[in-house]
Amino acid sequence: MRKTNNYPFVLVHGYLCWGNDDRINDICPLFGMWNGSAKTALLDAGYIADTPSVGMFSGMWDRACELYAFIKGGRVDYGKVHSKRNGHERFGKTYPGYVPNWGELDENGKIQKINLIGHSFGGPTVRTLIHLLAEGSEIERQGTDPDDLSDLFKGGKVKWVHSCTTLAGTHNGVTLPEQIQRAVKPLAFTIFSLAPLTSGTWFSKVYGFHLDRFGLSSQTKHVGWDPTLLLHYVNLKEDNIHWELSREGAKELTKDYTVYDNIYYFSYYGVRTAKNKKGGQSGTKDMWLPMRPFAWMTGNFKRKTIGDEWMPNDGLVNIPAAHHPFKDPWQDFDPANIKPGIWNVMPQEYKDHTSYMGVLEDKEVYAQFFRDIADRVTDLPVIE
Structure with missing residues (x-):
C-alpha cells in the first residue's frame, strides 16, 4: 500500500526511564538498550523519530x-492553576521544537500531525497529551488571563495527532502500588533524597531526576537537601507518579479521557508468567531476571476487588492494565479492518515489560518491530 504520510514519531518512556536529555541514553538508549536503538532503526528506514x-x-x-x-x-x-495547587514552579525548560510546524498547514493545505508511541507510563502520558490537545483545561482557562494561557490548555487541537500506540501501557493502573502501599512513601522519600544529593554533579547529567520545579533537582547547580520539600512531593496525591500508577489514581485522573475519530489507536501487551503450584503466577525462565520478583508479587496478589485475571503480567504490568483503557471501545487487531476512534488491540505477546525496551530481544527483530509500527500507521488514510 502506498504511504499516505511521513509524520514524525515521538517515543515516550515510562517510570524510572530516560530520553535524549540524559547522557545514559547515548550509551544505552531506552528504546533499544544494549540491542540497538528503535530511533536509529526508524531513521535508517526513512522515518522521522525522536525519544524525548x-x-x-x-x-x-x-x-x-x-x-x-x-x-x-x-x-x-505546567499551568498557573495546576502549579499553584501542587506547590511547584509554573515554568520549566525551553525547547527549540522537534516539530515546530506541528499543527500548522503545509504547502498542500494539510495539517502537520505526529505519531505518538508510549511505553509503560508513557501510555497514560501520550493519552494525557491527546486529551489536553483536544479538550484543553477548563480549570486553567478559568484561572488564567487569556493572554497568559498556554496554547495547550485552549484545546481544539485533536487533529494534530495521527496515531497513538501504547506498549505495555499502564492504562488502568497496576496492582503493585496497592501491594506495597505502606512502603511506597518511605521508598519514594529515599529515592527522591538522591535528587538534591546528586544535583549539579555528573550523575545528574547522566540520569536526571527532572524535579527542578519542586526545588529537588538540577543538572547545573547544587540543590540543598530539604526534608520539607521532599515530604511535600512524596505526600502529593495528584502530580505524584506513584499514586497515578495505582488503579485508583489511573481511574481518577483519566476518567474524562476518551478516544477521537480522527486518531488510530493501537495497544501492545505481553505476558511472561505462568501458573504456579499455589494458584498464582510466577515469571517464566525466559523473563529477565530482575523482573521475576515483581512478577511473583504481582502474580500472587489478590483482594476482593482484584480477581484472578489480574495475576498474569509482564513483570510489572497486569494484563487488564495494559490491554486497553476500560471505558474506551476496542476490537481485536485485524490488519484488514483497522479503525480509527477505537483501540485496535494486538494479540498477546510472549514478552516481559522490558522486552519493549529491547532487553533480551534480537537486535534485528526489535528494530523490525518498530519499523512495522511505522509502516502500518503511515499506510493508513489521514483523517483531517
Missing part, C-alpha cells in the same frame, strides 16, 4: 506539558 526526556518521576500532566513543549517548541508551562 520527560520527568521519570513526574505525573502524567507534567509529563504531557513537557512533551508538548518538546514537540512544538517553547518554554514548558
Whole structure:
C-alpha cells in the first residue's frame, strides 16, 4: 500500500526511564538498550523519530506539558492553576521544537500531525497529551488571563495527532502500588533524597531526576537537601507518579479521557508468567531476571476487588492494565479492518515489560518491530 504520510514519531518512556536529555541514553538508549536503538532503526528506514526526556518521576500532566513543549517548541508551562495547587514552579525548560510546524498547514493545505508511541507510563502520558490537545483545561482557562494561557490548555487541537500506540501501557493502573502501599512513601522519600544529593554533579547529567520545579533537582547547580520539600512531593496525591500508577489514581485522573475519530489507536501487551503450584503466577525462565520478583508479587496478589485475571503480567504490568483503557471501545487487531476512534488491540505477546525496551530481544527483530509500527500507521488514510 502506498504511504499516505511521513509524520514524525515521538517515543515516550515510562517510570524510572530516560530520553535524549540524559547522557545514559547515548550509551544505552531506552528504546533499544544494549540491542540497538528503535530511533536509529526508524531513521535508517526513512522515518522521522525522536525519544524525548520527560520527568521519570513526574505525573502524567507534567509529563504531557513537557512533551508538548518538546514537540512544538517553547518554554514548558505546567499551568498557573495546576502549579499553584501542587506547590511547584509554573515554568520549566525551553525547547527549540522537534516539530515546530506541528499543527500548522503545509504547502498542500494539510495539517502537520505526529505519531505518538508510549511505553509503560508513557501510555497514560501520550493519552494525557491527546486529551489536553483536544479538550484543553477548563480549570486553567478559568484561572488564567487569556493572554497568559498556554496554547495547550485552549484545546481544539485533536487533529494534530495521527496515531497513538501504547506498549505495555499502564492504562488502568497496576496492582503493585496497592501491594506495597505502606512502603511506597518511605521508598519514594529515599529515592527522591538522591535528587538534591546528586544535583549539579555528573550523575545528574547522566540520569536526571527532572524535579527542578519542586526545588529537588538540577543538572547545573547544587540543590540543598530539604526534608520539607521532599515530604511535600512524596505526600502529593495528584502530580505524584506513584499514586497515578495505582488503579485508583489511573481511574481518577483519566476518567474524562476518551478516544477521537480522527486518531488510530493501537495497544501492545505481553505476558511472561505462568501458573504456579499455589494458584498464582510466577515469571517464566525466559523473563529477565530482575523482573521475576515483581512478577511473583504481582502474580500472587489478590483482594476482593482484584480477581484472578489480574495475576498474569509482564513483570510489572497486569494484563487488564495494559490491554486497553476500560471505558474506551476496542476490537481485536485485524490488519484488514483497522479503525480509527477505537483501540485496535494486538494479540498477546510472549514478552516481559522490558522486552519493549529491547532487553533480551534480537537486535534485528526489535528494530523490525518498530519499523512495522511505522509502516502500518503511515499506510493508513489521514483523517483531517
